[in-house]
Amino acid sequence: MNQSVVVQLQEFASDSKYEISDLLRKALIVAAKLHLTDFKKWIIYELNGYDNEDNFPNYRHVNCDVKVEHPFRGQIPFVIHDPEMMDFLRAMPILASVVEVDSIVKQ
DSSP, rough: OOOOOOHHHHHHHHOOOOOOOHHHHHHHHHHTTOOOHHHHHHHHHHHOSSSSSSOOGGGEEOOOOOEETTTTTEEEEEOOOOOOHHHHHEEOOSOOOOHHHHHHHHH
């Protein structure tokens, strides 16, 4: 039986055997067929990565600890007493494609 692309997308989304990139490519087909311009644009960014932070989604900012390598103690916290500067340094934008992010997570 020939499934519609929307049914295939639902199957991809509900089964963990499919890669996120496969799911997004299938969603791209659906977005194109249904003329969902914003959704299509978002999918393309997720698949290819973001080139800048102009249209960058909030969920792609990751907070991290800022540390330095001490020759005898290993990694130690890097302390800056200016809270705005510390917040700026701790917010890490993830511009990479979802495929690259997935690969890093799997390692």
